[in-house]
Amino acid sequence: MKKYPIQLKNNTTIKITQEELDEFSQTLKGAIITPDDHEYDLFRKVWNGTVDKHPGLIARCRGVADVIRAVNFARKHGLLVSVRGGGHNVSGSAVVDQGLVIDLSEMRTVKVDPEERTAWAQGGALLGDLDHETTAFGLAAPVGVVSETGVAGLTLHGGVGWLLRKHGMAIDNLKSVDLVTSDGKLVKASKDQYQDLFWALRGGGGNFGVVTALEFHLHPIEPTVSFIMPLFPIEDANKVIHFTREYMQTAPNDLMLLGIYWTVPELEGIPKESVGKPTISLVGCYSGPRDKANEVIKPLLEISEPLVDLSGEVSWTEAQSMLDEDYPEGKYYYWKSVYLDRLEDEVLEIIKTYNLNKPSQESTIDIWFLGGAMQDVETSETAFANRHHSYMVAIEGNWSDPNMNKQNIQWARDLYNELKPYSSGGIYLNFPGFVEEQSEIRQGAYGENLDRLQEIKEKYDPSGLFTGLMDFSRK
Numbered sequence: 066m067k068k069y070p071i072q073l074k075n076n077t078t079i080k081i082t083q084e085e086l087d088e089f090s091q092t093l094k095g096a097i098i099t100p101d102d103h104e105y106d107l108f109r110k111v112w113n114g115t116v117d118k119h120p121g122l123i124a125r126c127r128g129v130a131d132v133i134r135a136v137n138f139a140r141k142h143g144l145l146v147s148v149r150g151g152g153h154n155v156s157g158s159a160v161v162d163q164g165l166v167i168d169l170s171e172m173r174t175v176k177v178d179p180e181e182r183t184a185w186a187q188g189g190a191l192l193g194d195l196d197h198e199t200t201a202f203g204l205a206a207p208v209g210v211v212s213e214t215g216v217a218g219l220t221l222h223g224g225v226g227w228l229l230r231k232h233g234m235a236i237d238n239l240k241s242v243d244l245v246t247s248d249g250k251l252v253k254a255s256k257d258q259y260q261d262l263f264w265a266l267r268g269g270g271g272n273f274g275v276v277t278a279l280e281f282h283l284h285p286i287e288p289t290v291s292f293i294m295p296l297f298p299i300e301d302a303n304k305v306i307h308f309t310r311e312y313m314q315t316a317p318n319d320l321m322l323l324g325i326y327w328t329v330p331e332l333e334g335i336p337k338e339s340v341g342k343p344t345i346s347l348v349g350c351y352s353g354p355r356d357k358a359n360e361v362i363k364p365l366l367e368i369s370e371p372l373v374d375l376s377g378e379v380s381w382t383e384a385q386s387m388l389d390e391d392y393p394e395g396k397y398y399y400w401k402s403v404y405l406d407r408l409e410d411e412v413l414e415i416i417k418t419y420n421l422n423k424p425s426q427e428s429t430i431d432i433w434f435l436g437g438a439m440q441d442v443e444t445s446e447t448a449f450a451n452r453h454h455s456y457m458v459a460i461e462g463n464w465s466d467p468n469m470n471k472q473n474i475q476w477a478r479d480l481y482n483e484l485k486p487y488s489s490g491g492i493y494l495n496f497p498g499f500v501e502e503q504s505e506i507r508q509g510a511y512g513e514n515l516d517r518l519q520e521i522k523e524k525y526d527p528s529g530l531f532t533g534l535m536d537f538s539r540k
């Protein structure tokens with residue numbers, strides 16, 4: 066009889082028999098995928114092509130009952146577990162080598178209550194699923210800026226996007242979270258119930274159980290918003306960043322901006338003579354009153370003479386998917402992040418030099434101009450510890466040639482190390498590289514909240530069934 070080797074938490078391997086597997090399989094609505102299945106390669110892969118993990122089993126859950134049974138199966142056999150939401154985390158933590166993947170990608174239902182202005186999204190929903198439903202009622206949830214990203218992973222680690230300055234991070238708009246804990250129990254964590262869990266889930270990541278649904282407070286959104294995207298010559302980079310840095314001090318919170326160092330791509334609307342040139346671009350969204358849009362955006366478009374200006378008025382769902390085509394599934398990615406409180410010229414020079422010398426023209430260096438509602442919340446109010454920095458630099462190594470993995474990863478790591486001395490500390494878990502430096506990242510991500518997170522972990526997952534991105538043990 067066929068047996069499936071599966072790795073245990075203690076690093077030993079057991080073999081699950083076909084009989085045990087059949088028994089497990091019969092309790093689920095969704096499919097169990099083993100390495101023998103022809104769909105195995107399809108379902109073990111995640112968005113980042115550099116991730117090549119081989120799980121022992123994949124449970125493609127179709128609902129809460131499936132999740133409970135998968136958790137119970139994992140606990141009974143002591144299996145290593147990973148949880149897959151949208152499968153977009155660059156680290157590939159959604160998949161575990163030889164262990165059990167609890168795959169929620171068939172759980173993407175979203176329901177909106179327009180009276181209460183709330184949305185309930187299943188644990189495998191993507192941002193596009195959420196936006197599709199909420200915009201039918203003129204409402205939006207503050208999440209991220211690419212529609213194919215998973216709602217759960219993005220939110221559990223913070224969640225920054227076009228409504229960040231206006232309404233805060235995704236976690237700041239969470240009303241409740243449905244979670245299957247390590248003992249196979251479904252709980253609803255909110256401000257009124259399981260308050261400690263609710264605190265931990267807002268920034269603590271996927272360490273506390275399987276999130277089967279997230280409920281968000283929604284906000285009215287105009288039928289159209291302004292998408293901002295002038296591409297300036299790289300020679301004007303300092304001028305653009307200096308101006309934006311000052312401008313954002315007094316700009317309305319309806320405006321959210323990134324300064325992106327990259328290379329002009331071959332896209333519709335881009336003049337041929339600009340393609341392939343290094344550029345500094347402002348990319349952002351103004352979601353405030355329409356009659357104020359021009360007044361707010363015009364000064365940004367006039368900082369210098371753009372090579373091309375791709376700005377325009379678009380629907381909310383268009384704004385949310387404007388960058389999708391830059392991040393195709395299966396290409397190669399390595400992203401890291403550094404928080405800064407000041408943007409000195411020295412830092413801008415380093416960024417400019419790395420942009421000019423990158424091994425892949427697809428890579429970008431993005432300065433997020435943080436602030437606004439994100440900073441109206443105290444650090445101790447949620448597990449997210451990095452609210453009060455002024456800027457986040459996201460280093461995006463993006464490339465198409467798998468033979469260039471080493472060079473591109475090294476480029477991103479080198480830039481990260483060069484920027485670290487200027488950093489005010491902290492790490493954003495949604496851009497975590499391959500989470501190589503566990504203790505540095507854990508301290509950087511959770512800071513003063515780490516002790517409380519570890520206590521909550523011990524209370525709800527004493528055997529350490531869920532590893533999430535981070536190892537929470539007190540080693």
Ligand SMILES: Cc1cc2nc3c(=O)[nH]c(=O)nc-3n(C[C@H](O)[C@H](O)[C@H](O)COP(=O)(O)OP(=O)(O)OC[C@H]3O[C@@H](n4cnc5c(N)ncnc54)[C@H](O)[C@@H]3O)c2cc1C
Pocket residue numbers: 112147148149150151152153154155157158159160169188189208209210211214215216217218219220221222223224225226270271272274275276277392495496532533534
């Ligand atoms: C193209 C692209 C654009 C992005 N843009 C933004 C952005 O604008 N803003 C931003 O903040 N981030 C952004 N990110 C980063 C993104 O938020 C993270 O990669 C996030 O972790 C992805 O969530 P996911 O569910 O797709 O990931 P997955 O890889 O499925 O999950 C990542 C981890 O989250 C946990 N997890 C996921 N789902 C669950 C669940 N249901 N229950 C328990 N744990 C779970 C698990 O620990 C898992 O290992 C972007 C990423 C990509 C690839």
